[in-house]
Amino acid sequence: MKTAVLSGTVPGHGHIRGGRETGKRYPRVRIQLLQMLAAVMLFAAVMTGPARAVTGPLAERTGFFFDTVITVSLYDTGDESILDKCFEKMAYYESIFSRTREGSDIWNIDHAGGKPVAVSEDTIDLIRRALEWCEISDGALDISIAPVVDLWDFHEDSQKEIPAQEALAEAVSHVDYTGIRIEGDEVTLEDPQAGIDLGAIAKGYISDRVRDIVIENGCSSALINLGGNVLAVGTKPDGKDFNIGIRRPFGESAYDLIQVVGASDLSVITSGTYERYFEKDGVIYHHILDPDTGYPVENGLTSVSILSEDATDGDALSTTCFVLGLEKGMELIESLDGIEAMMIDEDGKIYSSSGWTGRDYPG
Numbered sequence: 507m508k509t510a511v512l513s514g515t516v517p518g519h520g521h522i523r524g525g526r527e528t529g530k531r532y533p534r535v536r537i538q539l540l541q542m543l544a545a546v547m548l549f550a551a552v553m554t555g556p557a558r559a560v561t562g563p564l565a566e567r568t569g570f571f572f573d574t575v576i577t578v579s580l581y582d583t584g585d586e587s588i589l590d591k592c593f594e595k596m597a598y599y600e601s602i603f604s605r606t607r608e609g610s611d612i613w614n615i616d617h618a619g620g621k622p623v624a625v626s627e628d629t630i631d632l633i634r635r636a637l638e639w640c641e642i643s644d645g646a647l648d649i650s651i652a653p654v655v656d657l658w659d660f661h662e663d664s665q666k667e668i669p670a671q672e673a674l675a676e677a678v679s680h681v682d683y684t685g686i687r688i689e690g691d692e693v694t695l696e697d698p699q700a701g702i703d704l705g706a707i708a709k710g711y712i713s714d715r716v717r718d719i720v721i722e723n724g725c726s727s728a729l730i731n732l733g734g735n736v737l738a739v740g741t742k743p744d745g746k747d748f749n750i751g752i753r754r755p756f757g758e759s760a761y762d763l764i765q766v767v768g769a770s771d772l773s774v775i776t777s778g779t780y781e782r783y784f785e786k787d788g789v790i791y792h793h794i795l796d797p798d799t800g801y802p803v804e805n806g807l808t809s810v811s812i813l814s815e816d817a818t819d820g821d822a823l824s825t826t827c828f829v830l831g832l833e834k835g836m837e838l839i840e841s842l843d844g845i846e847a848m849m850i851d852e853d854g855k856i857y858s859s860s861g862w863t864g865r866d867y868p869g
């Protein structure tokens with residue numbers, strides 16, 4: 507049997523948070539709240555240091571959507587109504603993009619038995635954006651991967667069950683993004699047993715749209731943090747970059763950073779094995795899946811971070827480059843203007859693209 511061995515020797519990974527995506531969210535809310543606090547403290551500590559009183563956010567709200575802790579921090583206005591609009595929009599996106607919520611656009615598509623389904627403009631927009639990256643990556647990213655995702659459970663309270671090889675083989679036979687058809691406002695799955703999962707890209711897209719709301723409402727200095735993926739809007743009020751921390755894979759805590767990136771009008775997005783996984787018999791099974799085999803990608807990488815102006819691109823690319831691996835992933839990044847990457851392998855070795863601007867932490 508093929509297994510996903512990402513070094514059984516990585517230290518200190520027992521505590522890492524679980525998943526973000528099924529309906530089993532309530533038992534984990536308390537853990538998530540603790541993580542929420544840790545995340546807020548982390549960013550306060552990292553970003554502002556001794557000048558916190560001067561440069562801290564004037565308005566900030568934390569919520570829980572998409573099985574993820576989300577914080578929006580406004581630095582040049584205390585206008586709570588902007589936060590109201592941001593959180594209303596996120597609730598709306600959850601109601602249409604969730605794969606597990608009955609009646610959402612994606613749920614409707616996945617359960618339509620191959621019939622056309624009318625969906626919202628936002629859903630069409632996001633699926634189109636995702637399909638571009640599916641094509642560019644020649645299917646390394648494949649948003650029709652839902653049948654495979656369904657067979658795994660990487661949540662903290664997971665039963666640690668490895669799906670049968672035959673089940674995975676059957677599931678991957680339905681994975682083919684070229685069978686997703688869009689006509690007008692309708693989406694059709696040519697293979698009725700296929701299914702769409704936007705987990706690799708939705709959070710980046712939502713960050714971009716929240717940024718639009720923030721800017722439209724006159725705020726030009728903000729941080730949008732979706733589960734550790736951060737989009738910096740403008741600069742800090744003093745004109746300096748925000749500092750965004752990147753976690754050390756399997757580090758001791760959320761405070762254990764490997765690098766810090768100076769960011770203004772920039773998104774910093776990471777895909778990592780440590781974000782959602784279980785360990786069984788010394789083997790780590792994680793949530794980034796090979797669309798050809800259905801097993802977790804096994805290429806020696808533990809983490810891929812992307813810098814890009816557009817968070818949708820950054821999110822799609824973090825997952826895409828993870829699946830492509832070090833060589834092909836870096837090749838893709840170097841072919842794209844204004845996008846940079848850092849990859850970390852299971853020995854902790856860091857590889858950076860030519861324009862990567864992160865610095866070691868502590869520097």
Ligand code: AMP
Pocket residue numbers: 646647648649651655703704705706707776777778793794795796797821824825829
């Ligand atoms: P991210 O954390 O952005 O790397 O996204 C990972 C999520 O994307 C997983 O939890 C799955 O929902 C989904 N996913 C996993 N593997 C793939 C893949 N090869 N193509 C598209 N989506 C994937």
Ligand code: MG
Pocket residue numbers: 705706707777820821822823824825826
């Ligand atoms: Mg991604």
